[in-house]
Amino acid sequence: MRITCPNCGERDRREFYYQGDALALSRPAEDAGLDAWDDYLHNRDNPAGETRDLWFHEAGCGAWLVVERNTVTHAVLNVTLAEKATP
Secondary structure, X not given: OEEEEXXXXXXXXXHOEEEEEOOOOOOOOOOOOHHHXXXXXXXXXXXXXXXXXXXXXXXXXXXXXXXXXXXXXOOEEEEEEHHHOOO
């Protein structure tokens, strides 16, 4: 898979660190129970189809990116700097 970084251009996905869903993950309160923390740390949806994910350009410019992609076809549909992405 190739990701086009807005700063660096097209790069192999191995330059990037995958963080997960760009919008759905919300950290529990400090006093939340163990079940809430276990769910936050270990359970993620794995949808087939279009997703919006947060990626870090670790081996490049260090930018955080929102990558819209299709998990079935591996097609990258859009890449936006996270600071400019809309929810």
